[in-house]
Amino acid sequence: MTTQIALITGANKGIGFETARALGGRGMTVLVGARSADRGERAAAALAAEGIDARFVQVDVTDAASVEAAAKRIGDEHGRLDVLVNNAGITTTDAAGSPPPSAVAPELVRAAFETNVLGVVAVTNAMLPLLRRSPAGRIVNVSSGLASLGWLTDPHDPLNGPNLLPYNTSKTALNAVTVAYARELAGTPVKVNAVAPGYCATDMNGHAGPRTAAQGAAVIAGVAAQGPDGPSGAYLAEDGPLPW
Numbered sequence: 647m648t649t650q651i652a653l654i655t656g657a658n659k660g661i662g663f664e665t666a667r668a669l670g671g672r673g674m675t676v677l678v679g680a681r682s683a684d685r686g687e688r689a690a691a692a693l694a695a696e697g698i699d700a701r702f703v704q705v706d707v708t709d710a711a712s713v714e715a716a717a718k719r720i721g722d723e724h725g726r727l728d729v730l731v732n733n734a735g736i737t738t739t740d741a742a743g744s745p746p747p748s749a750v751a752p753e754l755v756r757a758a759f760e761t762n763v764l765g766v767v768a769v770t771n772a773m774l775p776l777l778r779r780s781p782a783g784r785i786v787n788v789s790s791g792l793a794s795l796g797w798l799t800d801p802h803d804p805l806n807g808p809n810l811l812p813y814n815t816s817k818t819a820l821n822a823v824t825v826a827y828a829r830e831l832a833g834t835p836v837k838v839n840a841v842a843p844g845y846c847a848t849d850m851n852g853h854a855g856p857r858t859a860a861q862g863a864a865v866i867a868g869v870a871a872q873g874p875d876g877p878s879g880a881y882l883a884e885d886g887p888l889p890w
């Protein structure tokens with residue numbers, strides 16, 4: 647069987663790193679996307695030391711030239727891409743921390759959308775020609791339970807998460823982006839899904855999450871490696887679909 651090629655953005659640490667480890671553990675060649683060469687090279691080396699075929703690929707999702715260069719390099723070296731995990735993401739705070747919606751500076755919203763939404767569109771569009779060359783292309787957009795309007799408007803919201811306007815709305819938009827691509831790609835072998843990894847201890851939340859990054863990554867890797875009968879255009883968590 648041909649070895650599958652997977653690109654994970656923001657794979658130098660946290661859930662992205664663990665996703666690279668999980669997909670590498672499934673025998674895939676993992677392209678460790680990172681914006682910093684130093685951090686990316688170190689992450690790829692750590693995975694390679696575990697026996698994983700891991701290679702660093704420089705990609706800053708907010709930098710069009712970097713995204714284009716990454717797509718060209720993957721095309722030149724591999725000729726196709728089987729799995730794209732759009733994991734790179736940020737949450738935004740200012741000097742006041744995470745202000746309520748009424749006090750949020752528009753710049754914070756713009757910054758969150760720049761990485762969490764526009765970055766995903768840029769990377770997806772650059773990689774789609776390569777994914778279309780795969781017999782079973784898979785795109786996983788790393789979303790969040792905080793994207794769920796169903797939960798956020800439920801008086802008994804099971805998540806009861808923070809009301810972070812920049813982050814939460816950017817992830818809701820990412821869900822809509824996921825549906826848009828799934829609609830375009832319906833009838834092709836490429837499947838596009840959004841995955842909520844659960845609240846995991848990473849740098850993003852000061853390691854407050856009760857789950858490990860590896861547990862979150864396992865959900866992402868499972869959807870990334872799904873077979874032809876799996877869903878497309880779905881919003882999934884560990885226990886199944888979430889309310890949009």
Ligand SMILES: NC(=O)c1ccc[n+]([C@@H]2O[C@H](COP(=O)([O-])OP(=O)(O)OC[C@H]3O[C@@H](n4cnc5c(N)ncnc54)[C@H](OP(=O)(O)O)[C@@H]3O)[C@@H](O)[C@H]2O)c1
Nearest residue numbers: 656660661681706707708733734735790845846848849850
């Ligand atoms: N942790 C959770 O509980 C949780 C829950 C739901 C969803 N998520 C989502 O999971 C994903 C991973 O988050 P995490 O918790 O693992 O956070 P993290 O440890 O802060 O990792 C974020 C990763 O994204 C990278 N990144 C940020 N901006 C980038 C850019 N412009 N270009 C390329 N890479 C960029 C970071 O690179 P640098 O090291 O260079 O900054 C880092 O590798 C995010 O999309 C997040 O929203 C996390």
